[in-house]
Amino acid sequence: MNSPLRIWAERTLLIFALVMIVVVYFYVTTPGLRDLVRPHQCLFLQATGLLCPACGGTRALGHLLDGRLQLALKYNTLAVLSLPLVVYGTVTASRLVFDRNFEPSDLKIAPFWLWSILALIIIFWIIRNLPYFSFLNPG
Amino acid sequence: MTDTRPVAVGSQNNTLGIISLVAGIIGVLLFLCCSYISVVLGIVALICGILAYQQKQQFALAGIILGAISIVLGIVFIIVGQVLLRELMPIIQRELRMMQF
Known part of the structure; x- marks a missing residue:
């Protein structure tokens, strides 16, 4: 793979991982958020x-x-x-x-x-x- | 416009192109029921399609187009899906019931 694409992919994955950590943290710690997130029909x-x-x-x-x-x-x-x-x-x-x-x-x-x-x-x-x-x- | 890319021969490796095409087709098929899966498959199709296009593989352009359609439909239906369900679904269900008589 050419290197710019690889660097771009690595950055995207890093940002995605950070966002996921923040989302999971708030999902676990905030009460009431669990009831808001419902699987949609x-x-x-x-x-x-x-x-x-x-x-x-x-x-x-x-x-x-x-x-x-x-x-x-x-x-x-x-x-x-x-x-x-x-x-x-x-x-x-x-x-x-x-x-x-x-x-x-x-x-x-x-x-x-x-x-x-x-x-x-x-x-x-x-x-x-x-x-x-x-x-x-x-x- | 003439296509200067070589025609695929039997031994050519088209794996990425076919992955792109299959992911794009599944993404477009599933946009109504599971928009999130559709967006993910669209991204897979788009990336594999671009990589396949760089290597002049078969089906690459079809995969890119289907991936883009799948991402757009998925995002639109994530946003408007619930509104559609609440507002339009009773009307569609009533029409379907009328059609059966």
């Missing part, structure tokens, strides 16, 4: 009555953080199963910024796997709204 669900692929994701991650894997999988199977992918993406993005020997052109993934992520999300979106696959429906 899904517009797609409100408009059409159908579930989107991310519906139930917040509840699933909440249950996962409390160690209830079965409930987490019930609320949003895709969000829980895609967590390793999120970790991989975060590690790769960090390597692009911090590892000076790692160039973007070194990143090689077979196109089939990248397209299958898109296909998986669309298939999950469709089948979780079908009656036969109601176990994917958080209800």
Whole structure:
């Protein structure tokens, strides 16, 4: 990667980390702020009555953080199963910024796997709204 | 305007371009239900798209455009989404109910 982009990325990450520390500090210490921040309702669900692929994701991650894997999988199977992918993406993005020997052109993934992520999300979106696959429906 | 970039051959590495395109498509698909995810995916698509464009990879320009659309839609719907929900949703739901009869 050329160096100006890397420097820019490092600065952005630093500012982001500082902002996150301040936000988390106020979120933890200020009483009443917790009640103001509510997960907002899904517009797609409100408009059409159908579930989107991310519906139930917040509840699933909440249950996962409390160690209830079965409930987490019930609320949003895709969000829980895609967590390793999120970790991989975060590690790769960090390597692009911090590892000076790692160039973007070194990143090689077979196109089939990248397209299958898109296909998986669309298939999950469709089948979780079908009656036969109601176990994917958080209800 | 003629495109002077070389046509992709079988062995060319298009990973960044395809990541950009897929992230852009998912971001645009999800802007209505999860605007925050849409903005994040838009940024991913934009950065990967720019890197891919510098390396003359396939799908780079499509990824940049979809990423930009995804960021704009995501930010707009983060801001107006709740207002839309409160003001317009009863009207849309009533219209949908009328259409079923």
